Amino acid sequence: MGMRSPHLLHLYSHPAPSPSSLLEPEGRVATRGRPVARVWGMQGWRLGWCLFLEWARREEEQAEGDGVLAGWPGRAREKTAPPVVGLGTLGPGLQPGMADSAETRKLVYLVTGGCGFLGEHVVRMLLQREPRLSELRVFDLHLGAWLEELKTGPVQVTAIQGDVTQAHEVAAAVAGAHVVIHTAGLVDVFGRASPETIYEVNVQGTKNVIEACVQTGTRFLVYTSSMEVVGPNIKRHPFYRGNEDTPYEAIHRHPYPCSKAQAERLVLEANGREVHGGLSLVTCALRPTGIYGEGHQIMRDFYHQGLRLGGRLFRAIPASVEHGRVYVGNVAWMHVLVAQELEQRAALMGGQVYYCYDESPYKSYEDFNMEFLGPCGLRLVDTRLLVPYWLLMLLATLNALLQWLLRPLLLYAPLLNPYTLAVANTTFTVSTNKAQRHFGYKPLFSWEDSRTRTIRWVKAMEGSAP
Ligand SMILES: NC(=O)C1=CN([C@@H]2O[C@H](COP(=O)(O)OP(=O)(O)OC[C@H]3O[C@@H](n4cnc5c(N)ncnc54)[C@H](O)[C@@H]3O)[C@@H](O)[C@H]2O)C=CC1
Numbered sequence: 280m281g282m283r284s285p286h287l288l289h290l291y292s293h294p295a296p297s298p299s300s301l302l303e304p305e306g307r308v309a310t311r312g313r314p315v316a317r318v319w320g321m322q323g324w325r326l327g328w329c330l331f332l333e334w335a336r337r338e339e340e341q342a343e344g345d346g347v348l349a350g351w352p353g354r355a356r357e358k359t360a361p362p363v364v365g366l367g368t369l370g371p372g373l374q375p376g377m378a379d380s381a382e383t384r385k386l387v388y389l390v391t392g393g394c395g396f397l398g399e400h401v402v403r404m405l406l407q408r409e410p411r412l413s414e415l416r417v418f419d420l421h422l423g424a425w426l427e428e429l430k431t432g433p434v435q436v437t438a439i440q441g442d443v444t445q446a447h448e449v450a451a452a453v454a455g456a457h458v459v460i461h462t463a464g465l466v467d468v469f470g471r472a473s474p475e476t477i478y479e480v481n482v483q484g485t486k487n488v489i490e491a492c493v494q495t496g497t498r499f500l501v502y503t504s505s506m507e508v509v510g511p512n513i514k515r516h517p518f519y520r521g522n523e524d525t526p527y528e529a530i531h532r533h534p535y536p537c538s539k540a541q542a543e544r545l546v547l548e549a550n551g552r553e554v555h556g557g558l559s560l561v562t563c564a565l566r567p568t569g570i571y572g573e574g575h576q577i578m579r580d581f582y583h584q585g586l587r588l589g590g591r592l593f594r595a596i597p598a599s600v601e602h603g604r605v606y607v608g609n610v611a612w613m614h615v616l617v618a619q620e621l622e623q624r625a626a627l628m629g630g631q632v633y634y635c636y637d638e639s640p641y642k643s644y645e646d647f648n649m650e651f652l653g654p655c656g657l658r659l660v661d662t663r664l665l666v667p668y669w670l671l672m673l674l675a676t677l678n679a680l681l682q683w684l685l686r687p688l689l690l691y692a693p694l695l696n697p698y699t700l701a702v703a704n705t706t707f708t709v710s711t712n713k714a715q716r717h718f719g720y721k722p723l724f725s726w727e728d729s730r731t732r733t734i735r736w737v738k739a740m741e742g743s744a745p
């Protein structure tokens with residue numbers, strides 16, 4: 280997830296923090312300080328990768344001869360590469376022409392799940408694109424060491440190790456924040472966690488966030504929902520380029536979509552509730568389709584699986600099945616834009632849902648992945664005739680059975696199970712402009728740019744093909 284460049288390391292270099300420096304300075308948040316060394320141990324491999332990435336970026340800039348300021352694309356690329364942070368390639372900054380003065384910086388944001396795949400992009404995007412930010416609180420069960428690098432910029436970055444299922448920890452983190460972006464969630468469709476745990480994190484965690492806003496007087500709440508709250512449903516009805524108003528029978532059994540749907544409902548119902556101080560809460564929910572981009576774990580898994588199979592992946596899903604995908608940078612940008620616009624457009628946006636979309640093409644899950652894995656040396660072998668759907672379903676069911684049988688001994692959680700097969704094998708794509716109409720959203724990253732960035736990330740991955 281966390282690409283780090285030497286440029287960034289230099290910009291944000293600082294003495295190794297003591298666990299207590301992870302505490303919120305005013306003592307509002309009692310965090311369980313996790314020794315940074317342990318976190319670093321898990322993520323140290325990223326450094327080499329980031330060094331490579333920065334080297335590659337500079338080589339590319341030099342080759343293009345555009346002599347840009349570090350982190351800002353040159354004029355020639357402005358059309359396709361907007362001046363915005365790419366995960367780890369740019370440091371925090373302001374939009375062009377915007378003065379960085381203490382008076383303009385007065386807002387406190389809280390990002391829950393801020394160290395996750397999407398969360399990290401939201402955090403970096405806020406630092407880059409929210410000039411009114413004075414403090415950014417990053418709340419997560421597991422803090423990333425990369426956060427430490429952000430602490431010497433103009434914005435106070437406060438790392439809070441906490442659990443959304445613990446109401447008091449959430450309330451302490453929310454107190455005094457103007458905006459909460461709630462991305463924390465348990466994303467598990469593989470049977471790794473129990474249904475109870477999924478509900479506890481996704482539903483109870485969201486309840487805790489809402490109640491904390493109400494109790495402490497925080498007025499603006501942006502929730503990361505999911506396309507999964509709508510579908511694909513258990514009947515595997517196609518949703519072909521639908522929008523927020525397209526009728527669809529949203530019936531689920533799997534704990535993940537059920538929990539996300541319940542949480543989304545809670546967030547939307549909370550819109551208009553009176554918060555401490557007498558003003559009203561303004562909420563809205565964003566529904567990304569399948570997110571991809573730098574840091575995407577499943578893409579990483581497919582890539583390594585392909586390498587193990589001698590550079591081949593085997594087609595399991597017909598190319599005609601469309602699966603909605605959206606670039607993580609654009610999802611992050613949409614969150615930031617919503618957060619910025621909620622106050623001015625409360626009447627219009629409060630209680631609304633928005634699909635997250637961009638210019639990513641409509642393709643099958645596997646064909647879409649090949650947009651990135653292909654240029655990295657993998658090949659998709661068409662075995663449709665060899666592996667018919669019924670056989671795949673049989674394998675998926677066998678996996679589910681094995682998972683159940685082995686549970687007392689070990690956790691067996693392969694990617695293929697009846698649920699993931701059904702999701703991947705059912706058309707679900709969105710085509711909407713609601714976000715543009717309501718708050719002026721336009722994707723910040725073109726498809727070409729999203730693709731290039733993702734390919735660059737895959738290529739820089741440990742164990743990449745030469
Ligand atoms: N990955 C995807 O394709 C999509 C994800 N989403 C939603 O986006 C959000 C972020 O997902 P990802 O970044 O993909 O997942 P992720 O697993 O990378 O990030 C989730 C973050 O939440 C944190 N978290 C989990 N349980 C927590 C708890 N009890 N207390 C505090 N923090 C906790 C995790 O440590 C992690 O950093 C989730 O709400 C997910 O439902 C929605 C649509 C698609």
Ligand SMILES: C[C@@H](CO)CCC[C@@H](C)[C@H]1CC[C@H]2[C@@H]3[C@H](O)CC4=CC(=O)CC[C@]4(C)[C@H]3CC[C@]12C
Nearest residue numbers: 466468505507568569595644694695699700702703
């Ligand atoms: C049948 C396999 C043969 O290659 C492919 C299996 C792929 C699956 C693991 C993925 C296919 C579709 C993905 C889901 C989809 O993008 C929507 C999602 C939204 C979320 O909110 C969370 C993640 C996910 C459920 C995502 C999970 C992985 C897939 C099921």
